[in-house]
Amino acid sequence: MITKEQVKIFNDKISNANSIVLCAHKNPDGDALCSVAALGHLIELNYGKKVVCMYDGNVPDNLDNVPLRRNMQYYSHVNENIDVDVAIVMDYGIKRNIGGSQKFLDKAKFIIEIDHHINDDKVGELCIDDESAAATGEIVYELMQVAKWKSDLMVSTLLMTAIVTDTGCFKYAKNGRVLNVAANLIDEGVNIQRVIDDLANKPRKTVITESLVAGNAEFFYKNKLAIAIIDNKQYKNLDGRGETVLNLLAQIHGLDYIALLKEQKANQIGVSLRGRFKEVEPIAVKLGGGGHKFAAGAVVSDTLDNVKARILELFKEVIK
Numbered sequence: 001m002i003t004k005e006q007v008k009i010f011n012d013k014i015s016n017a018n019s020i021v022l023c024a025h026k027n028p029d030g031d032a033l034c035s036v037a038a039l040g041h042l043i044e045l046n047y048g049k050k051v052v053c054m055y056d057g058n059v060p061d062n063l064d065n066v067p068l069r070r071n072m073q074y075y076s077h078v079n080e081n082i083d084v085d086v087a088i089v090m091d092y093g094i095k096r097n098i099g100g101s102q103k104f105l106d107k108a109k110f111i112i113e114i115d116h117h118i119n120d121d122k123v124g125e126l127c128i129d130d131e132s133a134a135a136t137g138e139i140v141y142e143l144m145q146v147a148k149w150k151s152d153l154m155v156s157t158l159l160m161t162a163i164v165t166d167t168g169c170f171k172y173a174k175n176g177r178v179l180n181v182a183a184n185l186i187d188e189g190v191n192i193q194r195v196i197d198d199l200a201n202k203p204r205k206t207v208i209t210e211s212l213v214a215g216n217a218e219f220f221y222k223n224k225l226a227i228a229i230i231d232n233k234q235y236k237n238l239d240g241r242g243e244t245v246l247n248l249l250a251q252i253h254g255l256d257y258i259a260l261l262k263e264q265k266a267n268q269i270g271v272s273l274r275g276r277f278k279e280v281e282p283i284a285v286k287l288g289g290g291g292h293k294f295a296a297g298a299v300v301s302d303t304l305d306n307v308k309a310r311i312l313e314l315f316k317e318v319i320k
């Protein structure tokens, strides 16, 4: 629940700010990128202020056509000498996920965070967090309602993209609230088929690579754990998180856990963990990451072989 007090602080800080930056986690997904773009636009619409929306890492091709995509600037293209009265960090999870945008947070006079990740080490002075929200975009929608902001179809489309991304087309809706938000967005004119089709739109090499990776997955512990590996060469073909690999493997009968290891570069392994009604967040925390109960991840500085061995060990303790 967003309180009137939180909205009041938000309102005061934004009203008095001359320079506002927004960012989210590195390598933004649909929720991170679209929540930033939507809130940035809402601030421009309702406060008449220009904002700087930035990201670090790569934006997947399937987000190329979301509204206001061109307003998102790569962090190192932003003048590093700008003053930052208010920085808004969204959907970030843990501090190290913020990446290059962190330097703008470091000099911010006030930090607002808006997030739905489990997080005990918050960076914001005003925290509009809700672990029960399925997406950060859902929190933005609620904020918009409580603050009685005016909005437009671009914001609605962005928030739907955020929600569809993080709920895996509503599969991970934690409660009915997110479905009510989506229903309202459709009534406001969002073309949901368009949103979902656009998100599924990937380069051919990506789909081929993801299916090969799924085909080469290994199975452990009476086939309860699948480990799939994307080496550095394949990683260059990848677009986004490799979600298709996870979705394909998740269809296998009897499988409880999936670990996807992505060799982003030598000795830097991105790990995506999924549990089918089994918790994986504690394992992600042990690897230095975090996330959600059944979907979590980490970036580990080690070799592919070592990370794989570590994961096998961690799951051994969990799978009885």
Ligand SMILES: [Mn+2]
Pocket: 031, 032, 091, 116, 134, 135, 136, 166
């Ligand atoms: Mn999210």
